[in-house]
Amino acid sequence: MKKILDLITEELSGAFAASGYDASYGRVNLSNRPDLCEYQCNGAMAAAKAYKKAPIQIAEDVVGHLKDSATFSMVEAVKPGFINMKLNCEFLICYLNQMSAEKDLGFEKTAHPKTIVLDYGGPNVAKPLHVGHLRSAIIGESIKRIGRFVGHNMIGDVHLGDWGLQMGLIITELKKRRPELVYFDPSYTGEYPAEPPFTIHELEEIYPAASARSKEDAAYKEEAMEATYQLQHGNQGYIALWNHILNVSVSDLKKNYEKLNVTFDLWKKESDAQPYIPDMVQYMKDNGYAHISDGALVVDVKEDGDTREIPPCMILKSDGASLYNTTDLATIVERMKLFHPDEILYIVDKRQDLYFTQVFRCAKKTKLVEEDTKLTFLGFGTMNGRDGKPFKTREGGVMRLEDLIGDINNQMFKKISENRNTAEDIDARETARIIGLSAIKYGDLSNQASKDYVFDVERFTSFEGDTGPYILYTIVRIKSILKKYAAQGGTLENLTIKEPSNESEKNLMLSLTGFIHAIETAYAEHAPHKICAYIYELANAFNSFYHETKILGEEDQAKKEGMLALLLLTRNVLETCINLLGFEAPERM
Incomplete structure (x- = not known):
C-alpha cells in the first residue's frame, strides 16, 4: 500500500492541477506545528514566483478544490501561503485497518530486487572479538535485515582475516x-x-x-x-x-x-581470494592499467577535480608480495564471479575512507566490476567511553565483546531482580539477556552511523528515555494489556480500529501511519537510526495514550475493541521494527 504522505500529496497535486497550477507543487510534509495542523503543503509559496501571484491567493485557489474532500477534516489557507490540513478520522481509520490486514503491515516489496553483498565483519582469526568489532556487526546486520524486508537479495559476508x-x-x-x-x-x-x-x-x-x-x-x-x-x-x-x-x-x-544476534551467509576468508590474484595482476599488466613505480606495481587512481591527494593503489610491493589492496580487489573479482551483485556495501570504520576510495577507483578503472555496479563505503564513527576516548576496560585495555555483553547482562539482571519479588525467577537471566542486547544495539543504532558516540552504559540500560529497554518496556506493556483482556474471556480475533476517543489516541494513529516511510528512508539512506527515531516517537505516542485512557476499563465494548485493535497494530509495528534492528522483546519485564 502507498505511504499516507503519498496519498495526501496525490490529493493536493490534483487540487493544484484543477486550479490551473503545476501538480508538482502539491508535495505534502508532516507539520512542524502539530498544535496547528497535522500536515502542511508549502507549494503555493514556490508557485508564487512562477505564476506571478500572491502565495495566499494560490493557496486559497487550491483549498477551494478541497472543500468536499473525504480525506480532510480541516484544510485551510494561512498567510503568507501555507496550506494546513488535518485528516478525516474515517480516512485515517480505513488506512490503519488496511495496514493491519495486509502482509508486512502494508509494506510493498520492491518491484526491482537487487543482489547486494554486504561486508560487515572483518575480524581476524585467532583473536577474540572486541568492542572495535561491535559497530560493523550491529549496523551491517540491521542493514541486511532492512534490505531483505524491502525485498532485495542481501548476502552478508564476514570476510575473515586469515592470511597475513x-x-x-x-x-x-x-x-x-x-x-x-x-x-x-x-x-x-x-x-x-x-x-x-x-x-x-x-x-x-x-x-x-x-x-x-x-x-x-x-x-x-x-x-x-x-x-x-x-x-x-x-x-x-x-x-x-x-x-x-x-x-x-x-x-x-x-x-x-x-x-549479538548477528549472522552471516558467507564465512569467506582473505585466503579465498588468493587464487584470483595471479590472473588479476596479469590482466592489469596486460591491459596497461598497472605500472611500476619505485619498484612496486601500482594503478593510478587520481582524478581531475580531486581536492585531496589520492595516492596510487598499490597492487604488489617491490618484493612481489601482495597487500590488503590486492586481497580486497581479488575479493571483488570473486564476488562478481560468484554472485554478480548490483552493489557491494562495506560497513567499515570511517577512518578507512581513503583506502576504500583507492580500492573502488581501482576496481572501476580496471573494469573488475561492471559500469553500473555500485561500490559503497559506509564509514562508521568511533564508540567512545564517557571520557570521549575509544571505549576501554577499567585497566585501559581493549574490552572483549564477550565481557561487554556479560557486564550489561549482569546490570540488567540486577535491575530486573530489584523490580521483581525474587531474584530467583527462572526467566530473569534470559530476560536480562534480551533487554541487555536491546540496550547495546539500540544504543548504537540510534546514532547516525558516521558519527562518533559515547557508549554510556547507565543511560543505555535505563528504562526511561530514548533507549532499547524503554522500547521493550512499551511492547511488554502492550502485551500485558492484551493478555489481561484474553484472560478475561475476550477475543483478539477480527478486531477493527474505530473512531479515536481522544486526541492522544488520534496522535497514536497518526504515528502508526509513518511506518512505511520510516522503512523506506532507513533503507534508502542506509540509516537504521531512522527506524530508532520512528519507534521512539511511536512508543511515546502509545504511552501518552495509555496514561490518558482507561483501555480495559472502558465500558463501551465497541470502543474497547477498537482500542485493542489499535494496540495490536502498535505491537506489530514495534516488533517488526525491532526485528529489523536485530533484537526482540521478552514476554515480561
Whole structure:
C-alpha cells in the first residue's frame, strides 16, 4: 500500500492541477506545528514566483478544490501561503485497518530486487572479538535485515582475516613452544591429527605474545615472515595448522556473534581470494592499467577535480608480495564471479575512507566490476567511553565483546531482580539477556552511523528515555494489556480500529501511519537510526495514550475493541521494527 504522505500529496497535486497550477507543487510534509495542523503543503509559496501571484491567493485557489474532500477534516489557507490540513478520522481509520490486514503491515516489496553483498565483519582469526568489532556487526546486520524486508537479495559476508603475518606469528610461537609437533617435521608424510594442538583460550594467548615478541626481536619477526611465506606457498604442515586455527577460531566467533544476534551467509576468508590474484595482476599488466613505480606495481587512481591527494593503489610491493589492496580487489573479482551483485556495501570504520576510495577507483578503472555496479563505503564513527576516548576496560585495555555483553547482562539482571519479588525467577537471566542486547544495539543504532558516540552504559540500560529497554518496556506493556483482556474471556480475533476517543489516541494513529516511510528512508539512506527515531516517537505516542485512557476499563465494548485493535497494530509495528534492528522483546519485564 502507498505511504499516507503519498496519498495526501496525490490529493493536493490534483487540487493544484484543477486550479490551473503545476501538480508538482502539491508535495505534502508532516507539520512542524502539530498544535496547528497535522500536515502542511508549502507549494503555493514556490508557485508564487512562477505564476506571478500572491502565495495566499494560490493557496486559497487550491483549498477551494478541497472543500468536499473525504480525506480532510480541516484544510485551510494561512498567510503568507501555507496550506494546513488535518485528516478525516474515517480516512485515517480505513488506512490503519488496511495496514493491519495486509502482509508486512502494508509494506510493498520492491518491484526491482537487487543482489547486494554486504561486508560487515572483518575480524581476524585467532583473536577474540572486541568492542572495535561491535559497530560493523550491529549496523551491517540491521542493514541486511532492512534490505531483505524491502525485498532485495542481501548476502552478508564476514570476510575473515586469515592470511597475513598473524598466521606466521602464531605458527612461529607454537614452534618455539612445542617443536615436537609433527606439523614442524619436514619429513612427516602421514595424516595430520584431527584435533587441534591448542584450545581457543591458548590460541588467544599465543597471538599477542608472538606479536609483542616480534616488535622487540627482529630475528623472530623474520622467522614469522618466513613462516607466512611458507604457509602461502603450500607448506603442508603449516596448512594443517592453519586449518586448525581457522576451525577453532570460527567456532568461537560464531558463538560470540550469536550472542549479538548477528549472522552471516558467507564465512569467506582473505585466503579465498588468493587464487584470483595471479590472473588479476596479469590482466592489469596486460591491459596497461598497472605500472611500476619505485619498484612496486601500482594503478593510478587520481582524478581531475580531486581536492585531496589520492595516492596510487598499490597492487604488489617491490618484493612481489601482495597487500590488503590486492586481497580486497581479488575479493571483488570473486564476488562478481560468484554472485554478480548490483552493489557491494562495506560497513567499515570511517577512518578507512581513503583506502576504500583507492580500492573502488581501482576496481572501476580496471573494469573488475561492471559500469553500473555500485561500490559503497559506509564509514562508521568511533564508540567512545564517557571520557570521549575509544571505549576501554577499567585497566585501559581493549574490552572483549564477550565481557561487554556479560557486564550489561549482569546490570540488567540486577535491575530486573530489584523490580521483581525474587531474584530467583527462572526467566530473569534470559530476560536480562534480551533487554541487555536491546540496550547495546539500540544504543548504537540510534546514532547516525558516521558519527562518533559515547557508549554510556547507565543511560543505555535505563528504562526511561530514548533507549532499547524503554522500547521493550512499551511492547511488554502492550502485551500485558492484551493478555489481561484474553484472560478475561475476550477475543483478539477480527478486531477493527474505530473512531479515536481522544486526541492522544488520534496522535497514536497518526504515528502508526509513518511506518512505511520510516522503512523506506532507513533503507534508502542506509540509516537504521531512522527506524530508532520512528519507534521512539511511536512508543511515546502509545504511552501518552495509555496514561490518558482507561483501555480495559472502558465500558463501551465497541470502543474497547477498537482500542485493542489499535494496540495490536502498535505491537506489530514495534516488533517488526525491532526485528529489523536485530533484537526482540521478552514476554515480561
